[in-house]
Amino acid sequence: xxxxxxxxxxxxxxxxxxxKVASYGQIALLxxxxxxxxxxxYALHVNPDPEHIPCHRVVNRFGYVSPAFIFGxxxxxxxxxxxxxxxxxxEGQVDMKKYRWNGETEGGRKLDEG
DNA sequence: TTAATGACCTATC
DNA sequence: CGATAGGCCATTA
Numbered sequence: 001x002x003x004x005x006x007x008x009x010x011x012x013x014x015x016x017x018x019x020k021v022a023s024y025g026q027i028a029l030l031x032x033x034x035x036x037x038x039x040x041x042y043a044l045h046v047n048p049d050p051e052h053i054p055c056h057r058v059v060n061r062f063g064y065v066s067p068a069f070i071f072g073x074x075x076x077x078x079x080x081x082x083x084x085x086x087x088x089x090x091e092g093q094v095d096m097k098k099y100r101w102n103g104e105t106e107g108g109r110k111l112d113e114g
Numbered sequence: 115t116t117a118a119t120g121a122c123c124t125a126t127c
Numbered sequence: 128c129g130a131t132a133g134g135c136c137a138t139t140a
């Protein structure tokens with residue numbers, strides 16, 4: 001267990017608030033390594049603690065979800081997100097402009113929601 | 115150890 | 128502005 005790299009990633013992913021979603025690059029960045037974008041996905045791939053690691057709240061830069069890599073199936077992620085209140089603007093895409101996690105556990109509406 | 119792959123992002127023409 | 132190619136890091140065979 002290399003709790004040196006992934007651990008950081010998990011820490012971020014596990015810190016994602018309820019009803020919000022974050023992108024790999026964001027997590028990687030918050031983790032302290034903007035190039036871990038690929039590793040972040042890998043970290044979730046192993047997902048040693050899917051019960052504590054909300055990988056379903058993680059999507060790519062465009063808000064698209066994975067085709068079928070989530071623990072349980074694609075519907076799993078979508079279902080979980082919808083269950084939290086996250087709406088989908090497309091078949092497998094969430095509104096990153098409304099649910100995109102700023103990176104803080106407080107909130108944040110400094111974006112243009114207009 | 116070398117070679118290949120991946121739930122991504124960024125830079126260039 | 129739109130489309131294509133490469134880079135980075137870690138895991139696996």
